[in-house]
Amino acid sequence: MAGSNHSDHPPFNHPAPLPLLIGVFLALVFLTILTLVTSNIELAQFAFAIAMLIATAKAALVCAFFMHMFWDKGFNILFFLSSTLFVSLFIGVTLLDTGAYKESIDVFPRAAEPAKAAAPESPAE
């Protein structure tokens, strides 16, 4: 169907093949169930890595096919993916720093907190 009237389409129109879209969806459901199953197995320190790996695989599928990145202009892809670079920079440096002074927070004796009832009010707003 997509192929049949493709010739009528302007050059910027790239409909994705339907079976591919449905296949991608099934793969996504499979991965969701997989991540749920693996989370029930004791995998100790790998659990987080595996969950993130599966999430990234799912994200890649969504990006590539649902979001048509597979057919998109290189510049758009580059720009979008560069955002992850900045996010990791943000997370990485902040983590590096807070990790270094975490101890000085942990040893600090924390004062009593204000009563719970008073807390939800905004201060003098």
Place this chain on the structure above:
Amino acid sequence: MAVADPDNILEHDDHHHDPFIAHHFESAEQQFDSGKLGIWIFLVTEVLFFSGLFVAYTLYRIHHPEIFQQAHHFLDKNLGAMNTIVLLFSSLTMALGVHAAQNGDNKKCGIYTLITMVCAAMFLGVKAVEYSHKWDLGIFVRSTFDYAEHHPEGISPYLIKLSVIPALLLVGFIGASVFSKMTEKDLLAKFFGGMAVTVGGYFLGALVGLGFMALTAGGDAHASHEVAASPLVLQAMSIDEDEKHDEHSHEEGDHDHAGDDHAHDDHSHDGDHGHAAHGAAKEPMHRDVGTFFSIYYCMTGLHAIHIIAGIIALAWVFWRCLALHWRPDYFGPVDYVGLYWHLVDLIWIYLFPLLYLID
């Protein structure tokens, strides 16, 4: 090199004959490319907008793994997985909708858009059930976190409060649809009918969520904190807690500088036993468990706001489907809204394992 001749004098008045190509673009392709780049850049800003919350999440998870361990027992991962699949399905229908629009098939596009909206509303319905259940248990943000072990009966008053606006919208849309039908505005009638169905999706989601919880809880106990309440886990928690406390006081000793009596006093008065009031049998939760829920509410709340914004954008697309606007050379807005919708899905793909699957 262009040469000046009378032909090169641009006559602007005759220029825009096509209502779907803005006057300042040379061609449909230029317009489409601009929109596409624009929406990708917008998605970049969205990613960075969420990044702040991911930073907060990562920091608190790495620095305080114990509070995340304790906290995640309150989240039902099966319900979360179900919601994930609902959202993935909505992404599929969105992609199909874009496909239909690219072929100029407005009717199919409309149907797919409608399904997408219904799924989005369902997602919100399930989320409302999850939220209200937590609020019943006193699970709020950090400062008001006041978890009390009890088994709320019946439908949560919070859920009813949350459902007031959808209920009003439902009634309003049905009324508007019927009124439009009577005044023979068929397009409007269809549009409002579609919106009513969408809002119906919210209630469907809420029902599914409630049913799901009742099923998995297997009777009286609530799944979400049954795990937390099992003796084994509690024991583990208490060990955690004691260890932390010991280590804490030990370090305190090292850093307890002579002359700093006040600091010392503070510590012995206010230990980590903020929740001791809940009974000795139940070892207190870490006082910072509320921080996890602060982050949880910020992340899922912001995501929910994006879903609501998505529904509004989709409603606009739906309206234009009914007005038969899409053509093979003009389907950009469907594509752009679709990309936004996939991003909302993408963020949930990460939120789900980060919040629900902690072990």
Place this chain on the structure above:
Amino acid sequence: MASAEIRNKIFDTPSVNYLNHQKGWKSWAFTLDHKRIGIMYLIGVTAALLLAGVFALVLRSHLFSYQGAMLSDEMYNQMFTLHGAIMVFSFIIPSVPAALGNIVLPMMLGAKDVAFPRMNLASFYLWIIGTGCLFAAILSGRGLDTGWTFYTPYSIDTSSAVIFATFGAFVLGFSSIFTGLNFLVTINTMRAPGQTWFKLPLFLWSLYATSIIQVLATPVLGITLLLLIAERTMHIGIFDPTYGGDPVLFQHFFWFYSHPAVYIMILPAMGIISELISVYSQKRIFGYSFIAFSSVAIALLGFLVWGHHMFTSGQSPVVTLIFSAITFTVAIPSAVKVFNWLATLYKGSILLNTPMCYALSFIFLFGIGGLTGLFLGTLSVDIHLHDTYFVVAHFHFVMVGGTLTAFLGGLFHWWPKIFGRMYNDLMGRVGCFLVFAGFNLTFFPQFVMGSRGMPRRYASYDPEFQIFHQWSTVGAFVLGIGIVVSFVVLAYAAFRGPRCGSNPFRAASLEWQTSSPPDFHNFIHKPIMTDPYDFDSQVYDETLDTYIPRELADPAKVPPRKTPAHH
């Protein structure tokens, strides 16, 4: 080729132009024309500048005496906060991109408008709403006393109108994102045929780099301010130490945006200077690609140095070291730009009119601002200078001496294009001199004070600093008069100035290839793609009394080329 008739049609001052083709306030309020939106922005940011400038004068008058001359401590704190917040969020960030850039950018590309005109208008109204919220903070009677940085936990604790103001800054952030997004797309997809990336005027390169920062950094400000509002209303425990939060984390969040934001402020200014220097010395810009890439380099490096605002904050030493090292690398692309500007002047035909005077002032003042940055990037010296008047002087040299001078220079440069009328050059230069002299008098003593240990944000101070403060106060008034003179000259020119031709300065970028003021659609003739720094491509036309492209000129009168067309 082109007949005199066609030339007149293209270049002569049209009776119908974008300023008068529609009338009535609605034709302005709902316009989608980038030039009109730019003018509304211009009026808006100028109002913000003058208001925040009045705050500055009040502050300076207060500091005339070491005990504080006229304000209570509380008033002083509110005054410096609002001065900072309005200057930063409502004036400097939108000044060059949203006001000047909006008017000039599409014309430089030979386009009819920006890619998303509705979003452009929305950006302006968001600016109005955001600035309105900042004003609401003043009018609510509680003011705002957190400093423009909103540091926690003070911003959680204070009773002033923090939520109003943070919401305002949040909205202004979105206004800024919309402008940036629009510019990125416009430059990417709407360049004139034949206008390759390396035929873009350098102003557009700098706006492009600025826009990248705007879309990447501003969302982080958005989420930071939302979290701050959540923290203040609900105490979510992320930044609030009472609930186990970390105030230093807030600083990381804030500066992840606000350091790149410093480059949002200065990069477009550098772009203007590149244009002015080459046009008024009629010399091809030296090292085009180095200037272009240095803009992008500054934009990207700008994301790696935010921690240098936190050297004393309790940040870990290792991170401090890394940030200090990267901070020095930003100095290099900035220095490259300055050297290239100087090299452009070499063997030029330098016209010392008002815009050029501003451009030269920029090099002088930005030179001081940039070089004093070295003191602050050096760790051990910064420990001493941090949060003193040295820092105050440093960033004013960059933001006022840099951005404001470039903004004024840019206004004088493009004013004839925008309104089709010429300003009084002598008065313009008088204004420039007052700005330059007043500025130096205001901020130079602050370097001395800061080095001697005068802390910033102090409502009263030790008597030994009084003499420096008094010089500074006198200077501030001179600076204020200079700015007012400049705006009066411009405003008078806009309404009463003598008519001028389409290209009075013999500039070669595309915006000069249309009448002054331009047609509603910018060009009634497809502009002829020339190199923006090939001034020989423009020749003088006596009948029009202006410069027009060689290709359109009367072939009988075209002088031979002196330089090869493609260099």
Place this chain on the structure above:
Amino acid sequence: MNWFPPTLIAQTNEEISKIVSGMNNDTSVPAHAIERPDGTAGWYSSEYWFPEAASDFAPNVDWLYMYIFWISLVFFAAIVGAMVYFCIKYRRKDGNLDTEPSPSHNTNLEIAWSVGPSILLVVMFWYGAEGFFNMRIPRADSEEIQVTASRWNWKFTYPDGDSSSELHLVNGRPTKLVMQSTDVLHSMYIAAFRQKVDIVPGRYTYAYLTPNKEGEFRLACTEYCGQKHSKMRTMVTVHASDERRKEDTQWIEAEYPAWQNGERIYKINCSGCHNKTAEAGTGPGFGNLWGKGEESLHGGGSVKVDEQYIYDSIMEPGKHIVAGYGPVSKMNSFKGKLTQADVNQVIAFLKYLDDPESVSDKPEGEVEKEEDEKPTEAEAENTST
């Protein structure tokens, strides 16, 4: 101007090494490399730009500052000089727009002026980082002083448990300041020591310093902390020796009358918000408080000003809120921070403010001693009879 930082010279110069390492307690006259000659220094020397240097790393900072200063000055002079020269030489004459041909790019030149200055920058970075780590590295045998910053007071607690509102240090003794804040961000800045560290609520931060000059220096808060930020200043006194410090300060409480001890507590804890006069600050003034008899309260009613009222107001600030200050008390409770004895001393101070004649001027210790002695006399009498 020295071409090398003082520490580098110090490695070859035993005498200066002693002084810079800060261990030379006997030196009565601090003799570090740069001496400030009574404000007569010209703008070209660091004495013009800096307050006097009184810590071991101050000379390094000053040296590095001047190093950057001279480099910047040379570059700035070159840039402005070239600019002015070009503007005069190549100014537009008779409206002639023609320019002499000259190259519009030169990659070698670009690389030269990118890489050349970078080398100077590396030097700045290197010495800056070195100096920074000197400021951050704990010195052996440091005396630990606790610093508690609160709006808008400083409290310094010494190893023997005494505390004061000014900082008293010993010349040449390495000191570690362990700092905490009770409310918002503050920053401790001692210009003469070139040391500045933020004080962050919810954690400890540390500052290290070794004073090497006797005298009085200014200490200021440099992180904006609210209304009276600019009043949050105090003095640092560097004493010749530990003994001298004891003699000069005489902090032992018993040697003062109760009201003076109360004044000291007031200075550390209350003066940020409560004035000594009747004038209202952030909180009510203390000037006429005791003599008032009654205080009218927020929301109507009044309370008798007596010992119980003062105690309640300190320990439970929300209990009685004075009219004009409601509805929520902004004051923090001093429960656990002040003892009953401390409160009594504050009450004595309040009484003194109201009427200096009404309170005893005898040092507390003596009063107690008299009381102690009386029974002994009586006992003596008993035994004698």
